[in-house]
Every structure is written in C-alpha cells, then in structure tokens.
Amino acid sequence: MGKLAIIDTGTYYHHRVIHEDRFGHFFDQAIYIRDLCKTDLSDITTLIVPCRTDPAHLVAHRKLFADFLNDGKTVVAMGSTGPDKWLDDISWRFTPTNFWWWKEGGSLNLEIAEPEHSLFDYVKLADATWHHHGLLTPPAGATSLINANKAGSIFYDDRVTSPGRKIVTTLDPMYHHGNHFMPATSRFLDGFLPWLKSQ
Secondary structure (H helix, E strand, C coil): CCCCCECCCCCCHHHHHHHHHHHHHHCEEEEEHHHHHCCCCCCCEEEEEEECCCCHHHHHHHHHHHHHHCCCCCCEEEECHHHHHCCCCCEEEEECCCCCCHCCCCCHHHHHHHHCCHHCCCCCCCCCCCCCEEEECCCCEEEEEECCCCCEEEEEEEEECCCEEEEEECCCHHHHHHHHCHHHHHHHHHHHHHHHHHH
C-alpha cells in the first residue's frame, strides 16, 4: 500500500477534511500548495488535488504533475479544479449546475457505468449524488465510472494516457463536507478515501 498525500490550500473547508479526525488519518502527508514545488514526492504514490483548488495555483506545477504521472504514480483531480488547464488529455465542458433538483423533485440522472470497478465496493451511487460541476469526456481506453444524463462522465479512471493513473471527477465532496453541508459528501469521502488507500 502506497503513501497518500493531499494538497492543502489553507482554506477552512480543506482544513476540516485534512486535519480533523474523521478523515485526517487517511493522509500520510499534507502539502501546502505554495510548498509543492520544493516538496520531495519520491515516496508518495497518490497525490490528491482537492476540490475547489484555484487552477491558477496549479498551472505553474503542470510539469510536476506530468513527471509524477510519468513515474507511474496516481493524480486525483477533484471537482472545480480546472484539470484541463494543468493535466494533459483532459476534456471538460461546462454544464449548468443543478443545485436544487432534490427540492424540486427531479433527478440528476446519474448511472454507474462500470459496476464491477473496485470503487463500488466502497461507494454507492447515492453517496455520489448531490450535484456535479461540468462533464468529462474520458479519453479512449479510460474507464468511466459514473455518467450523467447519458451525456458525459462525472468520474473516470484513466490508466492509458500516461505511465501513471489519473482519477478525475467533477464532484466536490471536500468543499461541502468542510461546509457541514450535504451529508452525501461526507458519506462519499467515507468510502472514497479508504478505496484510494487500498489502491
């Protein structure tokens, strides 16, 4: 089992995930975003870029992420981080975010695309259902895990476009857990982080 690191932007919502007891023990290292370029990542196997991290802080580290992947390691790009700006082979498109479907009696029309994937030993579709920020088009050969409206992916696993692995989603659970808002996001992290540690 490898070491799991997460970038810390210093926001209150990331602080709650990274430093409080419920999830803090999953992380072997928290790296402040301004220290990323001078941090030794040689013993880290998975690096999480948490949701709502300003892409402006990530673009400058594009080569670092590419090198990390070229070493056969895993980058996890969470929602609202603009991954198409700092990772190669990412196709993201804007879609309006439906924040109130659950009050209006509607549905996000999410579906599990690959039920046999190990993620779903840890996470149920209901745990990944609150809203999402845009749609992804997985590269050829990558595995979409959750689709929305049959129009695109909101979560995929890419083992083909680099020697490493990209796990990319438009979900933003850290933001909402950190804001004490939307219980599904906490349940998602209850499963997602143990799954990452098991990889």
